[in-house]
Amino acid sequence: MSALDSSTSRRAVLRGLFGGGALLAAGPLLAACGSDDDSSSASAAGLTTVTCQLGWKKFTQFGGHFAALKNGYFTAEGIDAKFVSGGPNIDPVSVVTSGQADIGDANGSDILLSVSKNIPVMAFATIYQSTPNALMSLDSNPVTSLAAMAGKTVGLPTTERPLLSAMLSKAGVDPSTVKMVPVGTDPSILSSKQVDGYIGYGTQQGLSLRQSGVPVTITYFSELGNPDYGNALFATRKTVEGKKDLLTKWLRADRKGWDYFVKNPEEIAQYTWDQYHNETGAVLADEKESAKAAVPLIAGPDTRTHGLMWVDQAAFEKVYDLYKTAGLIDKPVDYAAVVTTDILVGAGATA
Known part of the structure; x- marks a missing residue:
């Protein structure tokens, strides 16, 4: 029996590290974002609430979001940012398209497949430039x-x-x-x-x-040989087109959070653990190692040219080619409906 097998707490957290095969959870998720008092306080402060449905639980893989919260970047943009935990029974695409959240995250390939099935979602940034x-x-x-x-x-x-x-x-x-x-x-x-x-x-x-x-x-x-994006951020096309300014403000704050994460991974791993380990069961030492290992995947080669969180149509084209080879997509995809860089550029990225 390995050391891993003998550690109940470690196995408990490992079971929560990777989601898949998810379905939409029952009940409205916006209620999980905060209390009515929280909403009233945000409204009184003149903040606009933006809800993001995470692809999984609040581990350090989402640490840049939490750095932006910690450092007040969202508030500075006039936004009350809410992040809802994911889980094995939650599909962010379904949550977003049903109007229960404004933003979600998923693999770039999942977004591509959704668009190929005429589901109106669009990627506008990514946390991990390499999955x-x-x-x-x-x-x-x-x-x-x-x-x-x-x-x-x-x-x-x-x-x-x-x-x-x-x-x-x-x-x-x-x-x-x-x-x-x-x-x-x-x-x-x-x-x-x-x-x-x-x-x-x-x-x-x-x-x-x-x-x-x-x-x-x-x-x-x-x-x-798979250039897929990990935890790509998406919204419905209606939101991308109708709330472009709001998404740009949100992303501007979020990019600052991820920049802070890249420069201070262990600090944000500690902060994430402090805030959420009772919910996730995370092991602090694992969170710190995970945060450090994530940095080169977040700050990938495109960062040198475009900055953090950049998405590129070419990556989606390569993933499309993979799916076409396997017979999983049999019709052309309009990439203008799959991904946009307009919000990234508005948030400070370089085209």
């Missing part, structure tokens, strides 16, 4: 490429299966040669050698395995 999704394997049995997956058993969330199939097909590997088994968010299935590879967040589960003394190799999806 934290990664293939993890034990150092004693490394699986570090798509070709190496042939004949192997790989555990992954059900929602990631289509994308992995597309990646394999694009690389010339028959997906049927890979045994894909659905898994939850506890990566001890890898440390116990029930699978050869495990797909999840390298910045979360991968580092937590290492923290537990499990020697694991982390291969990020960008190294496997």
